[in-house]
Amino acid sequence: MACHFLPSLRHQPFALLIWVSACPARRRVARGVRSGRESGDELQTSHMLSDPVLDTAARKDVILNGAAAFQKVHPLQFHQAFLSRGVRSDGRGLLRARHALANARIITSADGSSMVKLGRTTVLAGVRAQPTLPSETEPGLGRVVIVLELAPTCTTLSSAAMRGSAAQHRLEREQAALCELLQRTASGGLVALNELCIEEGRAVWECRCVLHVLEHDGNLTDACLLAMTGALADTRLPTVQLGDGEGNPHVSVASPAMVPLALGLPIFGVTFGILSGHLLVDPTADEEALLSTCFTVLLNANGSFHGLHKPGGAPLAHDVLQQSLDISQQQLARLSPLLPSPASGDGSAGESRKHDGHGS
Amino acid sequence: GDALLREDQRLPNQLRALAAEPGALSRANGSARFSHDGTQVLAAVWGPGEVRRARERPDRATLEVVVRPHAGLAGPLERELEQLLLSTLAHVVLLALHPRTLISVVIQPLMDDGALLAVAMHASCVALMHAGIPLRGMLGACTVALTPDRRVLLDPSRSEEAAAAAIATLAFLVRLPSAAAADGPCELLLSH
Numbered sequence A: 001m002a003c004h005f006l007p008s009l010r011h012q013p014f015a016l017l018i019w020v021s022a023c024p025a026r027r028r029v030a031r032g033v034r035s036g037r038e039s040g041d042e043l044q045t046s047h048m049l050s051d052p053v054l055d056t057a058a059r060k061d062v063i064l065n066g067a068a069a070f071q072k073v074h075p076l077q078f079h080q081a082f083l084s085r086g087v088r089s090d091g092r093g094l095l096r097a098r099h100a101l102a103n104a105r106i107i108t109s110a111d112g113s114s115m116v117k118l119g120r121t122t123v124l125a126g127v128r129a130q131p132t133l134p135s136e137t138e139p140g141l142g143r144v145v146i147v148l149e150l151a152p153t154c155t156t157l158s159s160a161a162m163r164g165s166a167a168q169h170r171l172e173r174e175q176a177a178l179c180e181l182l183q184r185t186a187s188g189g190l191v192a193l194n195e196l197c198i199e200e201g202r203a204v205w206e207c208r209c210v211l212h213v214l215e216h217d218g219n220l221t222d223a224c225l226l227a228m229t230g231a232l233a234d235t236r237l238p239t240v241q242l243g244d245g246e247g248n249p250h251v252s253v254a255s256p257a258m259v260p261l262a263l264g265l266p267i268f269g270v271t272f273g274i275l276s277g278h279l280l281v282d283p284t285a286d287e288e289a290l291l292s293t294c295f296t297v298l299l300n301a302n303g304s305f306h307g308l309h310k311p312g313g314a315p316l317a318h319d320v321l322q323q324s325l326d327i328s329q330q331q332l333a334r335l336s337p338l339l340p341s342p343a344s345g346d347g348s349a350g351e352s353r354k355h356d357g358h359g360s
Numbered sequence B: 001g002d003a004l005l006r007e008d009q010r011l012p013n014q015l016r017a018l019a020a021e022p023g024a025l026s027r028a029n030g031s032a033r034f035s036h037d038g039t040q041v042l043a044a045v046w047g048p049g050e051v052r053r054a055r056e057r058p059d060r061a062t063l064e065v066v067v068r069p070h071a072g073l074a075g076p077l078e079r080e081l082e083q084l085l086l087s088t089l090a091h092v093v094l095l096a097l098h099p100r101t102l103i104s105v106v107i108q109p110l111m112d113d114g115a116l117l118a119v120a121m122h123a124s125c126v127a128l129m130h131a132g133i134p135l136r137g138m139l140g141a142c143t144v145a146l147t148p149d150r151r152v153l154l155d156p157s158r159s160e161e162a163a164a165a166a167i168a169t170l171a172f173l174v175r176l177p178s179a180a181a182a183d184g185p186c187e188l189l190l191s192h
Helices: A013-021 A025-030 A040-049 A056-073 A075-083 A165-190 A220-234 A318-338 B076-092 B116-130 B158-163
Strands: A100-104 A112-118 A121-132 A143-150 A197-199 A203-215 A236-245 A248-260 A267-275 A278-281 A293-300 A305-309 A352-355 B018-022 B030-036 B039-049 B062-067 B102-111 B138-146 B152-154 B166-174 B186-191
Touching: A056 A075, A100 A220, A100 A318, A112 A220, A121 A220, A143 A165, A143 A220, A165 A220, A165 A267, A165 B076, A197 A236, A203 A220, A220 A267, A220 A293, A220 A318, A267 A318, A278 A318, A293 A318, A305 B166, B018 B116, B030 B116, B039 B116, B062 B076, B076 B102, B076 B116, B076 B138, B076 B166, B102 B116, B116 B138, B116 B166, B138 B158
Parallel strands: A143 A203, B062 B102
Antiparallel strands: A100 A112, A100 A352, A112 A121, A121 A203, A197 A203, A236 A248, A267 A278, A267 A293, A293 A305, B018 B030, B030 B039, B039 B102, B138 B152, B138 B166, B166 B186
16 A cells, blocks of 8 residues: 555655555554665655654654644645545545444333444434324324434534534524424325324324434434434334323323334435545545535435435536436445334344445 | 316416516615515525624635524524525625625515425525626526326425425526537536
8 A cells, every 4th residue: 555655645745644654553663763764665754754853753743643734734635635546534435335333222211212323423313202182284194203413522623613603503504404304204204194193183193203413423414314214113102092081181001012103115315425526425524524515315215216405515417416326226235224124023122233334 | 288287277397477676675785576476585685794703714705594484483494494595505606706704695585385495596696696796607496396196397386385295496507608608508506
């Protein structure tokens, strides 16, 4: 890997620091000032390191912190240096998604729960169902309410950037856009709302699904969709009936058997981003800050197109759109085992499904 | 034949009557009232003007979009509308020409009879032009409704939106034709 990077990096001191920091640790520690001249491929580093002012330890600090400093000061060039060689800064291919993990039945006190980890992005979803009065316009339909909460510790932005009403508004806006997408997906066809009716016009189930984003490392859309679908699939409700005891209607449990929610076909999302003209699958938070546009392709579990969510940004060429539709079809095979199949028993505690992110 | 006509006697691919009135407000730098027959949106633009140090950007203007509902307080729907308009207009307006300034767009829906996002986009585009803020091109948006019996209807009314199986709003950036090209290419900006 070192030799592969060497020729084009000869004249770029910053990029050279990246190459050096990618070397194995024991070689860095063992190398003194002189041993740098021994092996042929370290001639480049010894040229830079032969400054007599810096001693070995300080030089090591410069090398190790140099790459991080370069990323902070010139983030776009940092990522472009990788993209021009067909990889990303975390070593993935351009069209490769991160390792996805989904756990069901995490919180035993909730009616249904799920936790999804997409690389370092962690979303925890919990569903709580309560019998309520139905709305006047739709007396026979239940309700699914989605609430999205970003924990204050979830991003690496400094607290100064998070304070103030403008920052609150911005966060609210970004949360609201994602929340509305999830709400539309849930009420649109994911949950059979007529099955949530206890007695028409008098009592229906209201499922409140709260999504907590514990760590935000990019691609919240996919993770939240998976977590929400997983939690709703994991929800089990008792069969109840409405009784009129002493003039006050109350809901009593008819049978203790827990019945899972009637779900339609789950919806999966595959998020793409365009960075300097390269199409990326599943961007991380660093990449998301630099993308010219970010869009999500929504697919049904049987592979049919459900929607395209592109909230503004740079224009999308037709061939890129076509390519992303093809890639999302391939990603579906990786994503669909992450949700529990309807025939899987009553869900033992902590059952998990791991799947490796071999996307391309 | 008659079976193809919609409730208001339109063909499936026929838009409603468009009307634009730039300069509807006298105190704003730019304003416009745009209507698709039953849906009317008022947009006002202030800027480029002073911006607080915290929001100032050294290389481009800061764009702010506020959507006020015609009744009550702004809720999550208005926030979503703000986010979609912000990310679309951020690509249409040439922000790099006015660094360290604030361009503020305020959207007020007056009547809502379907296709609100598309009308809001048109209104903000005309208001930005009236304010003299340089744009990359014209913004054209259209709402499409897919009925349960697989018909595609353009620019649906509120009742058609409620009865639709799926609704999509698409926005395109139409670059004005240059001297060399015969017609400007359209690029997909928003799909919602």
